[in-house]
């Protein structure tokens with residue numbers, strides 16, 4: 001196992017100070033390594049995640065070579081030649097476990113942002129104190145965007161949040177964490193080859209969730225009530241003006257509809273299941289309230305906004321993978337983790353790789369088992 005940094009590198013280097021997992025502790029189980037702490041329903045801080053992953057590495061005696069960066073992978077003798085900054089390795093199989101979120105995605109329209117505005121990605125962001133004082137535009141309202149909008153707003157800075165397609169979820173449903181429902185109802189276990197539009201499922205944004213000791217729900221109603229300005233999707237920056245889409249009410253209606261459908265799925269599962277725990281009565285939540293007249297543009301040269309935070313997603317970085325295994329969008333072509341056209345090459349940890357839960361910590365175990373079985377068959381010839 002080659003790791004360019006240290007064990008749990010992304011959790012050590014690429015996250016902001018206040019971040020906690022949005023999955024409860026009991027869900028941070030790794031193969032043969034359940035959460036053993038005293039707060040199963042809490043949410044780990046980054047320090048705790050690093051400890052947890054490091055403890056797993058030690059307990060499993062994983063042969064990790066740290067501070068070893070893979071710089072190139074090419075075909076050689078029916079297998080692969082892996083170049084690293086510590087020498088070369090020849091092997092018959094390679095598993096790409098280099099992560100789904102190596103680079104913050106910033107849309108090309110960002111190039112038109114006036115020079116005087118500071119642009120920050122979630123990898124640069126540590127805490128609000130490091131931002132310039134003044135107004136902040138947060139672009140993107142998925143997990144990262146809503147969490148950063150909330151934290152920056154609490155620091156006293158005026159925040160405007162630009163909202164595109166998003167996934168709304170309550171933190172708790174019928175007295176249980178919503179991710180308990182995702183897991184127990186089987187939704188998270190749904191396999192990639194049972195999903196109608198797998199391309200779309202793989203591109204879905206992360207849910208609007210935050211892990212706090214108070215188990216807070218953080219949705220657009222909460223943010224708006226706290227004073228965060230809500231605008232539509234950032235569609236263009238022209239002559240120093242940010243232009244926002246007017247379809248905010250539609251975006252809200254769609255996200256509310258999808259949330260209600262998911263809750264209805266949970267309800268029908270609960271009706272038919274012999275539950276070993278108690279759940280509360282059915283709930284439905286207030287619709288997301290759209291501002292009566294959302295702003296459609298913002299003059300980025302007026303001084304109102306001093307900083308833009310791009311909460312617009314993350315991408316894997318495969319610049320070192322010199323093989324023809326990418327589609328026209330530059331995405332890895334794989335069939336449930338087996339890379340297409342490259343026998344013996346596998347991926348793990350990507351969105352909906354084999355199951356809806358694939359990109360979460362708890363998704364590793366089942367996916368690893370399937371991929372190792374495939375890999376064994378490959379090695380057996």
Ligand SMILES: Cc1cc2nc3c(=O)[nH]c(=O)nc-3n(C[C@H](O)[C@H](O)[C@H](O)COP(=O)(O)OP(=O)(O)OC[C@H]3O[C@@H](n4cnc5c(N)ncnc54)[C@H](O)[C@@H]3O)c2cc1C
Nearest residue numbers: 003004009010021022023069070098099101349359360361
């Ligand atoms: C902001 C954020 C919040 C998240 N919150 C949660 C959460 O609450 N719960 C949850 O379950 N999941 C969460 N996730 C998803 C989370 O990243 C995954 O669950 C988990 O980290 C995936 O582990 P991984 O090993 O596949 O990827 P990573 O943790 O990204 O690990 C990949 C490793 O590969 C190394 N690497 C990359 N390229 C090379 C190279 N060329 N050579 C050598 N080494 C290399 C990196 O240094 C890194 O250590 C979150 C993700 C992000 C971005």
